[in-house]
Amino acid sequence: MTLFKCMPYVILFLPLIGFLVLFIGRSFLSKRLAGILASSTILGAFFGTGLMAARLHDGMVSAPLFQWIQLSHFSISLGLFLDPLAILMALMITGVGFLVHLYSIGYMSNDDGFVRYFGYLNLFIFFMLLLVMSDTYLGTFLGWEGVGLCSYLLIGFWYKNHQYVYAATKAFIMNRVGDVGFILAMGLLFITFGTLKYTEIFSSLSFLQPSPLLLFVMCSFLILAVAGKSAQFPLYTWLPDAMAGPTPVSALIHAATMVTAGVYLVSRSSMLFSLSPEAGDVLVVIGVVTAIIGAVTATYQYDLKKILAYSTVSQLGFMVVALGLGSYTAALFHMLMHAFFKALLFLGAGNVIHSVDGEQDIRKMGALRKYLPVTSTYMMIGSLAIMGLPPLSGFFSKEGIVEAAMIHSKPIFGLLLFVSALTTFYMSRMIYFVFFGQPRYLTRHPHEAGITMQIPLAILAILTIVGGMLSPNHPSGIGLIATTLGIIVVFGAIGLAWARSESQHHSESTRVVSGLDAAYSRWVIAPYLFLSRVVFSKVDRQLNRSVVGAARLGEWMGSSVTRVQSGSMGLYLLLMLAAIVMVMIKIVVL
Amino acid sequence: MGSLNAYLALSAVLFSIGAVGVLIRRNAIVVLMCIEIMLNAGILALVAGGIAHGQVATQVMVLFVMMVAAAEASVGLAIITTVFRRHPEVDVDSYSTIKW
Amino acid sequence: MSLLFIVTATIAIVSALAVVLFRKPIYSILSLIICLYALGANYILMHAEFLAIVHLIVYAGAIMVLFLFVVMLMNLNHEGPVFRHRFTQLISVIIGSSLAMVIIAAISKTQSMGMPTSSVSTAQIGTVLFTDYLLPFELSTILFLASVVGVVITGKETR
Numbered sequence: 139m140t141l142f143k144c145m146p147y148v149i150l151f152l153p154l155i156g157f158l159v160l161f162i163g164r165s166f167l168s169k170r171l172a173g174i175l176a177s178s179t180i181l182g183a184f185f186g187t188g189l190m191a192a193r194l195h196d197g198m199v200s201a202p203l204f205q206w207i208q209l210s211h212f213s214i215s216l217g218l219f220l221d222p223l224a225i226l227m228a229l230m231i232t233g234v235g236f237l238v239h240l241y242s243i244g245y246m247s248n249d250d251g252f253v254r255y256f257g258y259l260n261l262f263i264f265f266m267l268l269l270v271m272s273d274t275y276l277g278t279f280l281g282w283e284g285v286g287l288c289s290y291l292l293i294g295f296w297y298k299n300h301q302y303v304y305a306a307t308k309a310f311i312m313n314r315v316g317d318v319g320f321i322l323a324m325g326l327l328f329i330t331f332g333t334l335k336y337t338e339i340f341s342s343l344s345f346l347q348p349s350p351l352l353l354f355v356m357c358s359f360l361i362l363a364v365a366g367k368s369a370q371f372p373l374y375t376w377l378p379d380a381m382a383g384p385t386p387v388s389a390l391i392h393a394a395t396m397v398t399a400g401v402y403l404v405s406r407s408s409m410l411f412s413l414s415p416e417a418g419d420v421l422v423v424i425g426v427v428t429a430i431i432g433a434v435t436a437t438y439q440y441d442l443k444k445i446l447a448y449s450t451v452s453q454l455g456f457m458v459v460a461l462g463l464g465s466y467t468a469a470l471f472h473m474l475m476h477a478f479f480k481a482l483l484f485l486g487a488g489n490v491i492h493s494v495d496g497e498q499d500i501r502k503m504g505a506l507r508k509y510l511p512v513t514s515t516y517m518m519i520g521s522l523a524i525m526g527l528p529p530l531s532g533f534f535s536k537e538g539i540v541e542a543a544m545i546h547s548k549p550i551f552g553l554l555l556f557v558s559a560l561t562t563f564y565m566s567r568m569i570y571f572v573f574f575g576q577p578r579y580l581t582r583h584p585h586e587a588g589i590t591m592q593i594p595l596a597i598l599a600i601l602t603i604v605g606g607m608l609s610p611n612h613p614s615g616i617g618l619i620a621t622t623l624g625i626i627v628v629f630g631a632i633g634l635a636w637a638r639s640e641s642q643h644h645s646e647s648t649r650v651v652s653g654l655d656a657a658y659s660r661w662v663i664a665p666y667l668f669l670s671r672v673v674f675s676k677v678d679r680q681l682n683r684s685v686v687g688a689a690r691l692g693e694w695m696g697s698s699v700t701r702v703q704s705g706s707m708g709l710y711l712l713l714m715l716a717a718i719v720m721v722m723i724k725i726v727v728l
Numbered sequence: 729m730g731s732l733n734a735y736l737a738l739s740a741v742l743f744s745i746g747a748v749g750v751l752i753r754r755n756a757i758v759v760l761m762c763i764e765i766m767l768n769a770g771i772l773a774l775v776a777g778g779i780a781h782g783q784v785a786t787q788v789m790v791l792f793v794m795m796v797a798a799a800e801a802s803v804g805l806a807i808i809t810t811v812f813r814r815h816p817e818v819d820v821d822s823y824s825t826i827k828w
Numbered sequence: 829m830s831l832l833f834i835v836t837a838t839i840a841i842v843s844a845l846a847v848v849l850f851r852k853p854i855y856s857i858l859s860l861i862i863c864l865y866a867l868g869a870n871y872i873l874m875h876a877e878f879l880a881i882v883h884l885i886v887y888a889g890a891i892m893v894l895f896l897f898v899v900m901l902m903n904l905n906h907e908g909p910v911f912r913h914r915f916t917q918l919i920s921v922i923i924g925s926s927l928a929m930v931i932i933a934a935i936s937k938t939q940s941m942g943m944p945t946s947s948v949s950t951a952q953i954g955t956v957l958f959t960d961y962l963l964p965f966e967l968s969t970i971l972f973l974a975s976v977v978g979v980v981i982t983g984k985e986t987r
Contacts, residue, residue, distance in 0.1 A: 706821065707823075708751060711750060712916065712919060715747060716923050718927075719927045719930060722927070722931070722934075725934075726930050726933050726937075727930075727933070730830065730833040730943070731940045731941065731942055732940050732943065733938070734940075735870070735943075737932050737935055740931035740932050741841055741928050742840060742841065742844050743927070743928070743931070744925065744931075745841070745845060745847075745848060745924070746844065746848075747923075747924050748848060748921055749844075749848035751920035751923075751924075752916065752917050752920050753848065753910070753912075754910060754911065755910070757898065757904060758847070758848075758853055758856050761856055762847065762848060764887075764891070765860070768864065768887070775874065776874065779876055779944065779948070780943055781941075785956055785960065787876060788960075788961050791953075791957070792961075792964060794883065795968050795971065795972070797886075797891070798886055799971055799975035800975075801891045801894060802976075805894060805895065805898050806979040807982055808898070809983065810982045810983065812904075817908075818904055819908055821912065
């Protein structure tokens with residue numbers, strides 16, 4: 139097989155091999171070796187993807203994997219399919235993934251679970267690649283579940299802390315709720331089209347012509363899945379809690395890759411969504427609501443990572459709005475740019491937290507610009523990008539979405555502008571609290587991080603700055619640019635001033651919006667616990683008895699049979715003779 | 729003289745009597761004797777068959793069988809006497825506790 | 829069916845039963861001797877005189893004497909527990925009788941033959957023994973050697 143033909147397999151399986159090696163050798167691999175191994179598999183996958191991108195341009199490549207289920211009237215096979223969408227996602231995944239691996243070598247260097255961490259990271263990349271490179275909904279679902287699993291493993295990485303494990307469980311369960319949607323959608327797709335392969339489904343759309351209602355239901359189920367995975371309302375509350383995991387994990391999974399799986403899913407199913415405008419409306423509504431909630435909550439967070447987490451929720455809302463409006467290009471472009479600057483922000487936050495010995499409360503930081511000049515520059519670049527300052531990448535991507543909204547629906551456009559204003563506000567607030575003002579931290583001199591932690595940041599910063607050049611279309615008009623600049627100036631100033639006054643007056647923290655969580659707790663969790671208690675006392679006890687009864691039966695049978703092996707010759711002789719007699723009877727009589 | 733089948737039937741009956749004796753009796757020496765009964769039943773069948781078919785070789789074989797029977801009986805009794813020295817019982821059921 | 833055959837066969841069977849059923853070992857030994865004599869008589873009826881004599885000398889004359897010696901010298905004539913459990917007895921009898929019945933059934937399916945009236949002479953047996961079966965004959969000496977050595981060694985005092 140030529141190198142080109144086997145490249146898809148190489149891309150997909152390198153991280154898996156990395157995981158297996160790290161898992162098997164976890165007790166005897168040195169940290170250095172593990173870090174290098176894990177990072178090189180991802181780098182290899184990245185180069186592979188780059189090669190495919192260069193050779194393919196706009197074409198596509200199919201690489202079959204294997205036949206999974208083969209029955210007489212239907213069969214399910216898994217394979218890989220690399221078209222521009224898949225290659226774009228794969229480049230982002232492996233590229234940002236590699237940078238996060240590199241960063242983690244420095245960040246996790248003092249951790250005992252170093253090898254385990256890199257194993258999980260590699261496994262995550264494998265599943266994410268499977269998600270985007272698969273040629274059927276089923277394969278994507280496998281990757282979907284897999285990244286959910288890895289997210290659980292990585293959020294709860296420091297498993298000795300119960301809170302962290304709770305957060306991981308919460309994330310996993312919410313993901314699972316979304317997965318129900320995915321499974322239902324797959325079921326409907328299979329019934330309607332008889333296959334789960336993307337190419338086959340989309341090509342048979344025109345002559346099968348499913349009813350609009352059916353399409354809407356299918357898309358709604360897919361939207362449920364997207365809500366679970368991409369932290370849309372009302373399934374977003376796991377994302378802020380997921381900050382319990384190591385910061386590089388937050389950068390990779392909860393900013394750049396896993397949460398973008400929903401965006402990928404809708405883009406991949408674009409033909410279905412384009413035939414169902416109602417589904418698009420649902421997406422827009424959900425996206426806007428999510429964007430607003432995220433931004434509003436972020437404005438009064440005091441935990442650095444939580445600010446960024448809510449910011450991610452908000453930006454994901456933006457992407458979903460774009461998808462709902464049908465501007466798949468705008469959504470994907472913003473996803474890519476967001477990956478760059480959000481990863482930059484998270485890794486920078488990692489640097490900051492690392493430098494103040496693990497403190498994450500911004501009220502205990504301040505004037506870090508003096509000690510962390512490089513990191514603060516990166517963070518400011520990232521913040522300006524997310525605010526949308528031209529000519530940074532964030533400008534092109536955000537304005538792409540805002541423009542699409544402007545064309546389609548004025549109210550949405552207004553709401554998105556409002557969210558942009560809030561974004562500017564809370565980001566500048568964050569910057570002020572962390573880097574300016576009076577020092578409020580309790581430790582000794584903060585210090586800049588090592589070089590392995592700075593290189594990825596540098597690369598991401600460069601990408602953030604120049605990413606705009608990749609933009610598929612140029613935002614039109616001075617008007618938009620002026621509006622943006624105006625927003626940034628005005629709300630940025632308000633944010634800085636507010637932050638200054640806040641930090642000087644040491645205001646108390648208001649109750650964080652866990653209203654949604656409280657509602658969940660009261661209406662979902664409590665009844666569920668009650669029900670499970672009832673079931674346990676009645677059903678489980680009976681089941682337990684019958685299971686134990688079965689076990690005792692087995693025990694009794696066993697003990698009666700052991701009496702045969704009593705060691706008494708007489709018994710043996712008797713049995714032997716009995717057997718011989720029976721054989722003879724059989725021969726003679728029958 | 730009886731027919732061949734009569735001798736074979738006699739041999740079968742003696743054999744099964746011996747078998748029952750081996751399984752029922754508890755005295756080791758009597759068990760050995762019942763084994764001898766079984767052996768004899770076999771010899772009887774061999775002889776009857778050989779004579780009926782006019783083979784001489786069969787009767788020679790019978791000589792060898794008797795030799796083996798003699799050797800086996802003597803060794804068996806030697807073992808019983810040895811065990812008896814340590815554990816003054818000839819009850820085969822008590823032999824199963826000797827291993828402890 | 830000759831009367832003599834029936835008589836000797838009956839004596840053989842009854843004495844075999846007696847071996848199994850007597851309580852005292854010495855009675856069992858004596859019953860076994862009677863059984864062996866009955867079988868010897870059967871050999872004579874079959875015109876296998878040489879075998880009959882050899883049988884009587886070896887079995888009744890040597891092996892049973894050995895048994896008698898052991899029982900008498902080691903004073904094993906006491907009555908201990910005679911039979912095993914009732915359950916074992918029952919099963920054994922059932923199995924034993926089915927064994928006999930199966931073999932007899934198998935036999936009855938074959939053609940019977942009459943016994944020849946002429947006897948095989950000792951010279952004939954000797955010829956065959958020392959020509960065709962010379963090797964087993966010599967090997968049987970080793971067999972006896974082995975058993976003698978075994979008996980002596982097992983019989984030694986372990987001091």
